[in-house]
Amino acid sequence: MIDFRYHLVSIVAIFLALTVGIVLGTTMLQDPLLNTLQSETSDLREQSEELRAQKDIADQINAGDDQLIGAFADEMLADQLNEARVVIVETPGVDDEMRAGLTARIEQAGGTVPGRLSLTDRFLDPEQSAFVTELTDQLAEGVELPRGNAYERAGAELAQALIAADPEAEDAEPADDERPGDGDEESEREPALDPEAVLAGFAEGGLLTQQGEPAQRADIVLVLAPAEPFAAAADGQAQGQEDDTAATGNAAVLALTRAFDAEAGGAVLAGGTSAVDAGGLLAQARAEEVGFTTVDTAGSTSGDVVTVLALAITLQGRSGHYGIGEGVDNYLPDPLPQPRPNDSQESGRDSGADTDADSE
Incomplete structure (x- = not known):
């Protein structure tokens, strides 16, 4: 007849097996996972540094362009x-x-x-x-x-x-048939x-x-x-x-x-x-x-x-x-x-x- 101690021992064995599996799994996976994360972090850091360097170069070129345009602005805009x-x-x-x-x-x-x-x-x-x-x-x-x-x-x-x-429009003389007649209010131009x-x-x-x-x-x-x-x-x-x-x-x-x-x-x-x-x-x-x-x-x-x-x-x-x-x-x-x-x-x-x- 199966008693309570049998069930207790079975449960303890199951949790022990899970614990051993977790320990073994983390130990075996720890190094590869950390290595992957460290490699990706290093790559991202290098990309960030490259982009920052490219931005600095672009800023310097833009500043130089502004100086060049400022120096020749008089000639470029003369009488425009x-x-x-x-x-x-x-x-x-x-x-x-x-x-x-x-x-x-x-x-x-x-x-x-x-x-x-x-x-x-x-x-x-x-x-x-x-x-x-x-x-x-x-x-x-x-x-x-x-x-x-x-x-x-x-x-x-x-x-x-x-x-x-x-x-030219102000100085233009109206045609004879467009001239308002004396006392002709309807022919007067709009204000x-x-x-x-x-x-x-x-x-x-x-x-x-x-x-x-x-x-x-x-x-x-x-x-x-x-x-x-x-x-x-x-x-x-x-x-x-x-x-x-x-x-x-x-x-x-x-x-x-x-x-x-x-x-x-x-x-x-x-x-x-x-x-x-x-x-x-x-x-x-x-x-x-x-x-x-x-x-x-x-x-x-x-x-x-x-x-x-x-x-x-x-x-x-x-x-x-x-x-x-x-x-x-x-x-x-x-x-x-x-x-x-x-x-x-x-x-x-x-x-x-x-x-x-x-x-x-």
Whole structure:
């Protein structure tokens, strides 16, 4: 008959066998396992050191490139923006050093920055779109604006307020059948948009602030992207969501830039490399295949020079996407723009042409 002691001895034997197996197993496997882990750790350490060395070399090369570009920037930018007026429109979160560097390069190229507009968070808040529409209509003063959402209409109005009027169009005499008759109120021309009143109205509404005198002073508009993507755009893209009922900050800024591009015949959207990250303003612009010029390396020595060259080609009627992000045409415009003649040079050429014609 099997009693309790038999069961107890069997259980003790089982646990003893397990203990002996564990001891033997760990003893036999310990050395090979440790050797494998040590080998892998050594390989990873070597790879890390190699990558660190490669990064140090890349940093040194980039620093040298910046020094080289800085040394020849005068020659590269000479007269590229001669007498051109560049109004800067910046989004909330723009890096101050980037803006200051671009302003200095614009002036180095012979251009001027007569003024700057800084959009506020309220302007880009989708919940304020109804207010943006109401204010835009109030400030239009009877001037017909294109159809579209709040930011497309506001962009068209701001574009008219910023872009310099065409002097040839102002000096042109109306045709006889277009001249208003005496006392004929219906034939009178629509009142022109008051640019200073428009900018003041948007400022009083808390939608923007202005520095300098941007009202109808721009030959071209440079729009600056924020240092980091707008939170709403980044969160929405991360979650795979889109809100068709309310424009994000990206959509609002792109609508404004399209309006500036249409009014001036060209605009440039520039930002740092973070602007091509997920949810970035430049990433969305290129995904939508916008027709205006973009640059994604602004804020660096070479990137600021490229941005000025991008402004120059835009003034010459060209466009492109430049930098290092996805969808670029090249790092910089190719071919490079020609120096921009000033008024005296143009008049000299005209008089020379007249002289040649008279001599013939």
